[in-house]
Amino acid sequence: MHAALLELAKLNASKGVVISTLQLGEILGCSQQTASRKLVELEEKGFIKKERAIKGQKIILTKKGLDFLREYYIQLKCIFEEREAVNIKGELISGMGEGQYYITRPGYTQQFEERLGFRPYPGTLNLLLERKHDIVVREMLDNCPYIKIDGFTDEERTFGAVKCYLISINGVRGAIISPLRTHHPKNVIEIISPVYLREKLSIKDGDEVSVDLFI
Numbered sequence: 646m647h648a649a650l651l652e653l654a655k656l657n658a659s660k661g662v663v664i665s666t667l668q669l670g671e672i673l674g675c676s677q678q679t680a681s682r683k684l685v686e687l688e689e690k691g692f693i694k695k696e697r698a699i700k701g702q703k704i705i706l707t708k709k710g711l712d713f714l715r716e717y718y719i720q721l722k723c724i725f726e727e728r729e730a731v732n733i734k735g736e737l738i739s740g741m742g743e744g745q746y747y748i749t750r751p752g753y754t755q756q757f758e759e760r761l762g763f764r765p766y767p768g769t770l771n772l773l774l775e776r777k778h779d780i781v782v783r784e785m786l787d788n789c790p791y792i793k794i795d796g797f798t799d800e801e802r803t804f805g806a807v808k809c810y811l812i813s814i815n816g817v818r819g820a821i822i823s824p825l826r827t828h829h830p831k832n833v834i835e836i837i838s839p840v841y842l843r844e845k846l847s848i849k850d851g852d853e854v855s856v857d858l859f860i
Contacts, residue, residue: 649683730857733779735772744769752797763839770836
């Protein structure tokens with residue numbers, strides 16, 4: 646799916662491109678049927694929209710599709726660019742027990758997998774920032790590039806959008822999440838990871854945790 650969306654972007658589909666499934670298949674190195682299926686998947690996810698054209702169909706990247714590519718670009722930059730991480734430290738504290746509920750909502754989980762590259766452990770790690778340096782860095786995040794998790798509505802309620810910032814703790818990857826609606830003050834950060842960090846890192850409430858933040 647990433648490859649198809651990327652190739653469409655390279656063809657300037659943000660402004661609209663007329664292309665057949667046969668042509669797209671040749672570009673992607675797959676069959677016409679596979680190319681057609683990829684377009685259906687992209688349309689179902691809201692990444693593209695189709696319009697009729699004289700010589701076939703016109704494919705246009707939506708804002709959601711462009712946002713997805715920007716977030717993918719940020720992930721690739723974190724992987725390939727030589728950048729110094731910003732280090733912050735905080736005291737491990739217990740949360741309010743809401744993390745597991747929110748993290749396991751299918752509307753969030755699917756996006757975490759697609760945009761962060763991992764399925765989070767059902768819960769968050771909460772750190773209290775006390776040093777001035779760490780609090781300033783946290784406040785700076787509001788003006789830094791981030792990976793966006795879109796809000797959604799299910800049969801129960803409406804869930805808000807979430808900002809994600811990639812991090813590493815002792816070599817274990819994860820992300821700071823910053824919901825647009827949160828009960829936490831600015832000196833508390835919530836972290837998600839594909840593993841249970843308390844067990845993986847053998848840490849408990851009151852311990853100081855060092856976080857490498859990639860911004």
